[in-house]
Amino acid sequence: MQLSLLIILTLIPGFFIFLWILLSIIGKFHPFPVPSFMGKYLDSNYRRIIQNPNKLIERSCITEGKRVLEAGCGSGAFTNYVAKAVGNKGKVYALDIQDKMLEQLRMKLMRFENRDIKNIFLIKGDICKTSFKDDSFDLVYMVAVLQEIPDGKKALLEIKRILKPEGILAVTEFIPDPDYPRKSTTIKQCEAAGFILDKIEGSFINYTARFIKPDFDFEKLEQ
Numbered sequence: 001m002q003l004s005l006l007i008i009l010t011l012i013p014g015f016f017i018f019l020w021i022l023l024s025i026i027g028k029f030h031p032f033p034v035p036s037f038m039g040k041y042l043d044s045n046y047r048r049i050i051q052n053p054n055k056l057i058e059r060s061c062i063t064e065g066k067r068v069l070e071a072g073c074g075s076g077a078f079t080n081y082v083a084k085a086v087g088n089k090g091k092v093y094a095l096d097i098q099d100k101m102l103e104q105l106r107m108k109l110m111r112f113e114n115r116d117i118k119n120i121f122l123i124k125g126d127i128c129k130t131s132f133k134d135d136s137f138d139l140v141y142m143v144a145v146l147q148e149i150p151d152g153k154k155a156l157l158e159i160k161r162i163l164k165p166e167g168i169l170a171v172t173e174f175i176p177d178p179d180y181p182r183k184s185t186t187i188k189q190c191e192a193a194g195f196i197l198d199k200i201e202g203s204f205i206n207y208t209a210r211f212i213k214p215d216f217d218f219e220k221l222e223q
């Protein structure tokens with residue numbers, strides 16, 4: 001009896017660790033968007049114990065009045081917290097490539113407790129190719145998204161285009177995500193797209209790297 005219990009207790013975590021490693025490997029070679037059924041797990045209070053929304057907001061420099069884009073908002077685990085932080089004078093554009101993720105956020109915003117939130121605008125689209133004008137946003141943030149995009153550089157160049165000069169790009173990553181990249185990977189990737197590292201805060205398992213769009217575009221100059 002005790003032996004079978006021991007086997008079960010070893011097999012269950014072992015299965016999840018195996019799955020996590022498998023998804024990490026697949027994601028490295030063939031990045032893909034997380035399936036939409038994961039939306040309900042992403043938007044969970046247990047997760048927000050590890051990834052405190054207020055810390056994310058503080059580390060990303062999200063403040064009142066900012067015009068913000070959330071790239072890859074998913075089911076909106078942090079979107080309404082950000083909407084409250086930017087207040088009535090600010091706006092949050094929540095963009096995702098999957099309709100089914102946006103639908104979960106739409107349903108959430110219809111709940112009674114969110115009735116006062118009027119500054120979130122849902123957009124279906126690919127962050128690699130948006131229809132926003134140049135210099136549209138004060139800040140773009142992404143949580144557990146960048147490594148899911150097959151052409152990360154294209155996404156970052158598009159973000160640079162739609163950010164105002166000296167606008168902020170905040171990239172947050174956390175370790176339960178099978179696509180989790182180390183801090184050095186995120187820095188290298190964003191610097192290669194022309195962003196300047198401002199600050200990196202948080203632990204190994206949950207960090208936010210904040211970058212600035214220079215007010216001088218070397219890439220355009222070199223063309």
Ligand SMILES: C[S@@+](CC[C@H](N)C(=O)[O-])C[C@H]1O[C@@H](n2cnc3c(N)ncnc32)[C@H](O)[C@@H]1O
Pocket residue numbers: 032033034042043071072073074075076077078095096097098101125126127128142143144145148149
């Ligand atoms: C791991 S989920 C994270 C969702 C949300 N940021 C969160 O932390 O709960 C990544 C999200 O990015 C979206 N995504 C992936 N590639 C994208 C792209 N090219 N453009 C826009 N959204 C994308 C996926 O559909 C998915 O909802």
